[in-house]
Amino acid sequence: MRFFIELSYNGKYYHGWQIQKKVKSVEEKLEYCLSKLLSTSINIIGAGRTDKGVHARQMFAHFDFEEKLDSNLTKRLNIFLPKSIHVINIFPVKKYAHARFHALSRTYKYYLISEKNPFIQDFSWYYIYPLDFIRMNKASKILMRYKNFSSFCKKRKDRKSDNICEIYYAHWSKYKTHFCFTIQANRFLRNMVRSIIGTLVDIGRSKISINEFIKILELENPIYRNSQIAPPYGLFLTKIIYPEDIFYDSEKK
Structure with a gap:
């Protein structure tokens, strides 16, 4: 199944959205926390790549997971994530939906x-x-x-x-x-x-x-x-x- 994550973040603490070596990124933090909670490696695809220090009030990303998600996952993820990142919603989408390429x-x-x-x-x-x-x-x-x-x-x-x-x-x-x-x-x-x-x-x-x-x-x-x-x-x-x-x-x- 494919899921969309809607989130917001304070970009002050990150070297942008995209995962990079030896620096903190929003994508890296989100992937790490989600993988821990779901007990499997999760690969996240974002809607875009904000630069170092840029913020997001609304960002989307998608990931695949074969099982139904726990209804409390959003709450648990927000507890696990740093204060600078807030997950607004996680919901299933059509299997072909792509956070980046389908954005109008x-x-x-x-x-x-x-x-x-x-x-x-x-x-x-x-x-x-x-x-x-x-x-x-x-x-x-x-x-x-x-x-x-x-x-x-x-x-x-x-x-x-x-x-x-x-x-x-x-x-x-x-x-x-x-x-x-x-x-x-x-x-x-x-x-x-x-x-x-x-x-x-x-x-x-x-x-x-x-x-x-x-x-x-x-x-x-x-x-x-x-x-x-x-x-x-x-x-x-x-x-x-x-x-x-x-x-x-x-x-x-």
């Missing part, structure tokens, strides 16, 4: 604050310079015209098709002392969201013009993007949408 869209939110606040400093970027959010939102709309985001990935790939993404929504919302950037797409490249945010912030500071931003997009090469990458601690994976037909009726998301 992913939504990220990035938080930026204009006043220093020690209580949320681990979850937002304290930015001291004034920003023009009208210009930043104008640039955000331009993003949706393009498909190739080679200029905003960590490493350029030779095959341009590997860097094709479809952005459905990108917008900055302004509150009293904090700001939130929301972006939704079918997929994201490595470091893509934080690279875009760093560039949009430079647009807000008038360090980059709208025309220069368009040129960066169209050159499809990260060497022409000189903006900093936004810090990871302000970034949250907040929502993943799947087609309804991979779920049983009682578990539709």
Whole structure:
């Protein structure tokens, strides 16, 4: 049987989602605890790979197990897991369901604050310079015209098709002392969201013009993007949408 796990985590304590040698990862902690509780080796496939320090309010992963799960497994798993990881739900899905490949869209939110606040400093970027959010939102709309985001990935790939993404929504919302950037797409490249945010912030500071931003997009090469990458601690994976037909009726998301 195949099962989906819905979870959230504080990424401050981890070197990202994916298992890596000699560093802590969310995937490693989850696999270890689940394997111990089920008394067998469990392999988990995540919906994506969040970077070091990035958080998730909603993440999905799947695993296979031949027996029916104990109804108290979620509660027992949360007791076993560190406080920084919370399993929301574990439920059966169709045997072909894949947490990564069946995801229709992913939504990220990035938080930026204009006043220093020690209580949320681990979850937002304290930015001291004034920003023009009208210009930043104008640039955000331009993003949706393009498909190739080679200029905003960590490493350029030779095959341009590997860097094709479809952005459905990108917008900055302004509150009293904090700001939130929301972006939704079918997929994201490595470091893509934080690279875009760093560039949009430079647009807000008038360090980059709208025309220069368009040129960066169209050159499809990260060497022409000189903006900093936004810090990871302000970034949250907040929502993943799947087609309804991979779920049983009682578990539709």
